[in-house]
Amino acid sequence: MPLYINGESTGGAYSGGSPPVGAGWARRTSEELHVYANSATGSDSNSGLDASDAKESLEGLTSLVPEITKHNTALHLDGDFTDDFRFGTALLAAPGENHPTLVIDGGPGKTVVADDGGSPWTADIATTLTIGKTGVGWTVDAYQGYMVEIVSGSEAGATRSIQGNTADTLTVNYSWASAPTAAEFRIVRPSTSIDASTVIGLAGRGYVYVQRLYFTGNYHSPNFEGGGGDTYLNMCNLVVNDTAGEAGGGHFYLSGGLFHQMTHFMTDPDTFAFLFGKQYENAGVGMVGGGGISSSGDWLILGSFIAKGSISVNALRALTFYRGSRAGCLNVGPSGGQTVTIYTDSGYATTRISDVSGTGTWGLRVMSGSMAYIGNVDISDCAGHAIEAYYGAVCYLSSTAGSSNGGAAIYAHDDATIILANTPSLSATINGISVDGSTLASDFATITGGTPLVDANRGVLARLKQ
Numbered sequence: 001m002p003l004y005i006n007g008e009s010t011g012g013a014y015s016g017g018s019p020p021v022g023a024g025w026a027r028r029t030s031e032e033l034h035v036y037a038n039s040a041t042g043s044d045s046n047s048g049l050d051a052s053d054a055k056e057s058l059e060g061l062t063s064l065v066p067e068i069t070k071h072n073t074a075l076h077l078d079g080d081f082t083d084d085f086r087f088g089t090a091l092l093a094a095p096g097e098n099h100p101t102l103v104i105d106g107g108p109g110k111t112v113v114a115d116d117g118g119s120p121w122t123a124d125i126a127t128t129l130t131i132g133k134t135g136v137g138w139t140v141d142a143y144q145g146y147m148v149e150i151v152s153g154s155e156a157g158a159t160r161s162i163q164g165n166t167a168d169t170l171t172v173n174y175s176w177a178s179a180p181t182a183a184e185f186r187i188v189r190p191s192t193s194i195d196a197s198t199v200i201g202l203a204g205r206g207y208v209y210v211q212r213l214y215f216t217g218n219y220h221s222p223n224f225e226g227g228g229g230d231t232y233l234n235m236c237n238l239v240v241n242d243t244a245g246e247a248g249g250g251h252f253y254l255s256g257g258l259f260h261q262m263t264h265f266m267t268d269p270d271t272f273a274f275l276f277g278k279q280y281e282n283a284g285v286g287m288v289g290g291g292g293i294s295s296s297g298d299w300l301i302l303g304s305f306i307a308k309g310s311i312s313v314n315a316l317r318a319l320t321f322y323r324g325s326r327a328g329c330l331n332v333g334p335s336g337g338q339t340v341t342i343y344t345d346s347g348y349a350t351t352r353i354s355d356v357s358g359t360g361t362w363g364l365r366v367m368s369g370s371m372a373y374i375g376n377v378d379i380s381d382c383a384g385h386a387i388e389a390y391y392g393a394v395c396y397l398s399s400t401a402g403s404s405n406g407g408a409a410i411y412a413h414d415d416a417t418i419i420l421a422n423t424p425s426l427s428a429t430i431n432g433i434s435v436d437g438s439t440l441a442s443d444f445a446t447i448t449g450g451t452p453l454v455d456a457n458r459g460v461l462a463r464l465k466q
Contacts, residue, residue, distance in 0.1 A: 028068035028092075029100075034270075037061035039079030051076065058196070062087035069206065074103040074269045077192050077213070085198040091206025091231060099206045105269035106192030106212040108281075110159075113146050113187045120151050120184035125169050127179050129349050132169035140166055143187050144326070145286025145306045146239060148172060153183030159237075161264070161283040161304055162187070163326050163349045173304040173324030174264055174282045175347045189239040190214045198222040205230045209267040212281070215240045223253040224260070232259045236266050236304075237281050241289045252287075254295040263303035263323065284324070292327060295319075304348075313338065324348040328355045329363055329382070336368035336392070343375040353402075355382040362386070363405065366393040378402050379426060385409075385437070386428050389416035396465070400424040408434035409444070415459035423448045435460050 035048050035055070042054035048064050055061045058081050065073065069089045093099045115121065116133075125132035131148060141164050148170050149159045160172035170187075195217035202208055202224065208231060215222060215238070222240075224233055233254075240252075254260045264282040266275045284304025292309035293302075300316055303323030311327050313319050315335040321327070321342045330353055332340050342364070344351045353363040361384030366372045369392040376399045379386045385407035389395045391414050398421035402409075405428035412418050413435055423444045432443035435455045442453040442462065452463035 026068055027066035029066050029071040029073060032071050033065075033069075033073040034076065035061055035064040035074070036076045037078070037081070039081050042079075051078075054078070057081070057083045058085045058194070059083050065089055068092055069100050069102055069204075070097075072101045072103075072272045074105060074272070076269060077104070077106050077194075078109070080193045080195065082195045082217075084196045085194055085200070088201030088203070088225075091202065091204040091208070093205065101207040101209070101267065101272050102202075103209045103211070103267055103269045103272065104200075104213070105209070106190050106214070108212065109191030110147075110149060110188040111191045111214070113189055114143065115186040120186045123153075123180060123183040123185055126181070126183060128175040130169050130171050131176075131180055131183060131185055132166075134168055136168050138165055138167055140164075141308075143170065144308060145288035147188050147190075147237075147283045147286070148185055149188045150176075150180055150183050150185045153180050154178065155180040155183060159188070159281045159283050161286050161306055161324070163306055163324055163352070164354075171349050173284055173306065173349055189241075190237060199225065201225045202231045202233065206232070207267075208233045210235045210238065211266050211269075212237045214238075215242060217242060230259065232261070234261045234263065234265065234267075235285050236262065236264050237283045238285045240285070240287045240291065242291060252291075252293045252295075254293065254300065259299045259301075260295065261301040261303070262305040263301070303345075313340075322348070322351055324351065326352040326354065329353060329365070331362075331365045332370050332372065332393075333365070333367035333391075336370055338370040340366065340370065340372040342372065342377050344377060351377045353377070353379045353382070362388050362407070362411075363402070364388070366395055367391045369393065372396070374398070374400050375421075376400075380404050382406060382428075385411040385434075386426055387411070389418065390414040392416070395419070396421070397424055397426075398422060400426050402426045402428075405429070408432070408437065408440075410434070410462075411437050412460045412462060413437070413458050416461075418453075418460075418462035419465050420444065420448050420462070421465045433460075433462050 036051045038054040042056035044060035046053045048055035121133045143162045144164045155176045163171045190212045193214040262285040264284045287307035290308045292307040293311045296315045301320045305325045307327045310329045312331045318339045363379040363382040363386045365388045371394045373396045379402035382405045386405040388411045394417045396419045408430035409426045409428040410433045435441045
């Protein structure tokens with residue numbers, strides 16, 4: 001079948017003009033491409049090739065994106081969009097060429113979620129990872145997943161994701177350059193919103209950045225589908241407040257041959273330069289409606305990902321959960337052989353699993369021969385077991401802490417193996433390891449003191465790292 005490329009055909013009878021509908025012809029970019037949509041001032045009769053001549057709808061915008069992306073391409077969105085966001089493209093580069101970058105960006109605008117009666121709060125609580133106001137009286141974790149913006153003072157212009165909050169203090173995902181002084185701050189979200197179903201198909205090899213957007217409405221969260229190749233998908237500076245799906249919050253659905261990453265690193269949509277540094281917007285991905293992630297992609301890296309709901313992964317090569325991330329619960333399986341690494345980086349808030357929204361009965365569940373490496377992590381407030389491992393799973397724990405868990409600190413059964421680098425300060429109703437889910441088989445101090453736990457009937461082995 002001939003391929004339509006920029007008004008020319010690679011073969012066959014068709015050779016110019018608009019490609020025939022349904023004939024299997026495909027377009028490709030011929031140079032760097034920028035397309036624009038503005039829901040308030042745009043029109044779908046406009047060219048969409050300049051901010052002053054923007055399209056109005058997402059459909060109008062995506063019609064400008066070719067089926068084959070060979071050059072850097074940016075979709076610039078501004079406003080509140082209610083039509084479905086659905087398109088697909090293959091990122092391809094000729095041998096020796098740089099792989100293309102695709103950016104879907106909502107712009108720098110912020111919408112205030114909460115402040116002090118129309119003005120910023122003046123902070124009297126501040127460290128490198130917190131900011132707050134004495135006596136403000138917030139509901140605990142009401143702003144988890146939103147962003148905090150400092151509007152004046154020593155860190156003016158800095159933005160971070162909120163990992164959680166007490167009655168008067170916000171904990172952020174990533175440290176400020178220094179503890180804010182004379183700071184005024186407010187709670188915000190990205191201004192550009194998508195109140196619609198979002199399905200984006202990606203194939204080939206290239207880099208995709210989805211950033212500075214607010215997903216809302218009664219829809220599942222964005223669905224990114226891979227179609228083969230080595231596509232690197234990065235999401236940052238996003239807030240998702242969908243009401244569909246688990247516990248009243250939409251899920252991200254990630255599938256196919258994609259390298260998925262959610263972090264706080266952003267790309268300039270005008271120059272395609274990678275932006276990293278404490279002076280930039282450093283918010284990650286916040287799921288404020290109760291949702292989380294369902295993924296069956298190849299790789300999943302979650303840095304500064306904050307969700308009240310669950311993360312469920314299956315048939316992954318590897319999952320990394322770190323850099324100030326937090327989730328209600330994390331489920332690994334049932335497909336076996338997955339590798340999960342959960343830890344805390346220097347300069348970031350402690351990585352947390354805390355099921356305060358009641359989305360599951362455990363904190364971390366690992367099964368079917370998968371391996372979990374858990375270091376300097378807090379697992380607290382789970383209705384059931386803090387950690388459950390079974391069907392040949394292996395869990396390696398180092399400096400693991402937590403409290404107020406309703407079941408066992410670790411429930412290990414059906415050929416699970418638990419390896420302790422040191423004595424966890426992980427407390428629960430059953431303070432230690434249980435092999436039946438209801439009684440204590442051994443406490444952590446006994447195991448790290450040199451006495452391993454072996455249950456011949458259930459095949460459980462818990463021991464100190466050799």
